[in-house]
Amino acid sequence: MHRTKVKVATDALDANTTIAAANRHDFDHAGVKVVNLMSAPGAGKTTLLERALGDGIEGLRVGVLEGDVQGSMDADRLSVLHVPVTQLNTDNGFGGECHLDANMVRSALPEIDLDEIDMLLIENVGNLVCPAEFRVGEDARAMVSSVAEGEDKPLKYPLMFRTCEFVVVNKIDLLPYVDFDMDRFLANLDQVNPGVEHALVSARTGEGVDQFQNWLAGVAAREAAPA
């Protein structure tokens, strides 16, 4: 027996990147813009989508891909909004249950009618760590961070806060009841992702949701760029 060194020099997530590019090609081909929406569990992604999509966004046909470890509670909530919702459960893979990866999204594509929509919102599994590592073929990444989570979160999860180009600061209706220093949060956010676009929102009352809708409309209006 002898040992041979083999040069690999490959990004560890290369396989995922390849599949993400294939997804992106399919999305671009169908003229569909894709947003990957991420957050911690319970930050309010589904409530935000209920609010943002409830009355519709003018001129934009939106579909939703719901990623969950188990169950279809979120998809059921959104299905009354008359937007096409596809459920994707992640409980059938070892190590894949805490986030969506490109292959999982690819497996759901046959169930999504891309000709019927202009934009696909992918609601990722609630998790501030793993989803940040795995691109799924999206045009843009956004996240929700709620005031109930505390102002230190950008510093604790910089990978997630850095990878997003839009941050929804949610549950501002709770500000009188929680120890949350908004100025400090925004300063922390600016340290981790300088100049990132953000909106102060209460998905519960609807306050500020229009800023998220406007951002989505802006993404939809972008020129298709190479993945």
Place this chain on the structure above:
Amino acid sequence: MHELSIASAVVNTAVKHAAGRRVAVVTMTTGALRQVVPASLEFYFEIVARDTVCEGARLEQELVPARLRCEDCGQEWEPEVPAFRCPGCASARVEMLGGNELEVESIEIEEEEACIAPR
């Protein structure tokens, strides 16, 4: 907690390049900004490698410190906390020179000696 996902990706990459041969060592570089805990990654690597050609292989990790460069004033620095504004001129236009790596660099494979001697 994303070490399990990364360990799976590392093993899959090594298995692909090993092409059926047994792997003794996997060498990788990890950037500090990827927030990977080396001991945790090693732990999951050992588990995920079971029943593959990487079973029992050693994982060698080289940690690359975060290194940033300001595109406006040219200052280079190694941040110790996740702060990405230039400490000199507060610019947000900052280039990442190092710290974002997550690469499988090489693998060492074990091969039988080719039998060339006559019987």
